[in-house]
Amino acid sequence: MTAPTATVSDAALVEETARRVLAEHPPVSTPIPELMGAWYDAGLTWVHFPAGLGGLDAPRALQPLANRLLRAAGGPEPRTVNTIGYGIVAGTIRRYADPELAARLLRPLATGEEKWxxxxxxxxxxxxxxxxxxxxxxxxxxxxxxxxxxxxxxxxxxxxxxxxxxxxxxxxxxxxxxxxxxxxxxxxxxxxxxxxxxxxxxxxxxxxxxxxxxxxxxxxxxxxGWLVANSTLGDERTSLGDRVAARGSGPVADALALWAAHPERHTPVLRERLTRLWVRAESQRLTGDRARVAASKGVAGAESAIIKLLNSELSQAVYDFCLELLGPEGTLIDTYSLEAPDDESGPAAIQRKYLRCRATTLEGGTSEIMRNVIGERSLKLPREPRADQGLAWKDIPR
Incomplete structure (x- = not known):
């Protein structure tokens, strides 16, 4: 199936609709559930979804346009309102739920009133x-x-x-x-x-x-269930890897800001490492565009594994660099309290992100699994031998 190509009229429709919703529901004064409900009703939550289910039947490539307009007006990044629901579950609901159930589930998912x-x-x-x-x-x-x-x-x-x-x-x-x-x-x-x-x-x-x-x-x-689960897992990989919205943003932005804040720690070796990280981040951003195009054709395939692998390993490399730049200061953290806020602000934000990103090569499929997916689906390499091939699940040794 060929992906729909965005046209000037499609982009104009998305922009006009977004500006109208934002004018009627100013983000700075509108509660998030109300704002995101209006966003959903206007078809801007997932522009490629059907009309009536949070979409406009428009090309998926126009979603970043809608999201940028929302953020520029002071609104939230939609995925942060309901992280797993927005990026991982919504696509499966659209593909497998009947229209009545999909409508019942998707709107409160989009507003954040029902987390997933x-x-x-x-x-x-x-x-x-x-x-x-x-x-x-x-x-x-x-x-x-x-x-x-x-x-x-x-x-x-x-x-x-x-x-x-x-x-x-x-x-x-x-x-x-x-x-x-x-x-x-x-x-x-x-x-x-x-x-x-x-x-x-x-x-x-x-x-x-x-x-x-x-x-x-x-x-x-x-x-x-395995077929349906692979639909969800493909969306999860795309969501985990598709978080860099613009050039120089994401984890590498933290590295750039830290570099600017500590000129006394600059060395030629660290400068070269930062440059290489920026190039990797830009490569990841461009690969993310490919993954979005692939996802717009249907269920995400090996492209989602590629971008997930790139993103997770890059984030670890970036925060490794940040901790080295901080030196002994990088060993300090504010609190380990379970009651500590979940945001990434505070005096030890970089240290906390360094600890958190240890999970990125595990969650959503390990890097080893991602390499298998890429090798088997994209490069058409032979599948790994499986000792349980053809065996009933109850007969597999555990």
């Missing part, structure tokens, strides 16, 4: 996600779910979750999975925080004990 989380990974199924053990068993007009999930960002704040569970242990692991959405208020769900090296507790582990999920909250067919 992702219940995929398990203690024994991280990189090998298809090996997960959480079971969903038919129970009347729904399903009864038991199991444990882990590394669930924002689960403690979420109203909804996407859930991958095993519905058939007698077939190979990729074929026995089914995809659900679950109301996090459902009895039997226990959310427990996991403290990170930053001192925060944004991740969680989630226990599901006889949780009932109506069959109407199943996305895709029974046993087709």
């Amino acid at each position: 989380c992702q219940l995929f990974s398990e203690p024994g199924a991280g990189s090998d996600l298809a090996g997960l053990a959480t079971r969903a068993v038919r129970d009347g007009d729904g399903w009864r779910v038991n199991g444990q999930k882990v590394w669930n960002s924002l689960a403690h704040l979420s109203r909804w979750a996407v859930l991958l569970a095993r519905t058939d242990p007698d077939v190979p692991k990729h074929k026995g999975l089914t995809y659900f959405i679950v109301d996090m208020r459902t009895p039997g769900i226990d959310v427990r925080p996991l403290r990170q090296i930053t001192g925060r507790a944004a991740f969680n582990e989630v226990f599901l004990d006889d949780v009932h999920i109506p069959d109407s909250q199943r996305f895709g067919g029974v046993g087709e």
Whole structure:
């Protein structure tokens, strides 16, 4: 399928619509849920979505235009309003929910009134996600779910979750999975925080004990969960890697600001390292444009793995540089309190970002998995040998 090409009239429509909404709902005086609700109703949340579902049926390439206008007027970056819902879950809802359910879910997702989380990974199924053990068993007009999930960002704040569970242990692991959405208020769900090296507790582990999920909250067919999950994972990789909005922004902007603030620490070696980091950041930004074009054609493919890999490894390289530039000062941090604010401001912001970015090569798929995806899907290299090929999940040694 050929991606729609943005035209002058498309851009004019997006800009005119955005300016009208911002004039009627000034961001500086409008509560965020009200502002983002108007943004959604006008079709500006995801401009490539259908009209009535937060979109304008316009080319996806015009989304940055709408977002820039919103930020310039004092509004938020849309993805920060509902991080997982906006960048990871919304596309799956559009593809697999019926229009009535999609409309019910997408608007409060866009306004931030209903947060979302992702219940995929398990203690024994991280990189090998298809090996997960959480079971969903038919129970009347729904399903009864038991199991444990882990590394669930924002689960403690979420109203909804996407859930991958095993519905058939007698077939190979990729074929026995089914995809659900679950109301996090459902009895039997226990959310427990996991403290990170930053001192925060944004991740969680989630226990599901006889949780009932109506069959109407199943996305895709029974046993087709791996296909639906790959749709979500592709969007996740694109979202994790697609956060540099402009040249010189993102993590490299922190490095540039720190360099400007400490001229007494400049050396030729550090200058060369910073230059190389800036070039890598620019390469990543341009690769991100390619990923957006690919995503506009449908489900994101290997391009999303490329940009996710580049972004996660670049952020670690940038903050390694920052800590070296800071010298002994880089060993200091303000607090490890769980009650500390979740923003990245304060006297030890760089140090906290350095600690936080250790997770970037793990979350959303490890760098090793990303390289496998790139090698197999883009370079058409032979797949890695699998000892469990063709085995029923219940017969795989654990």
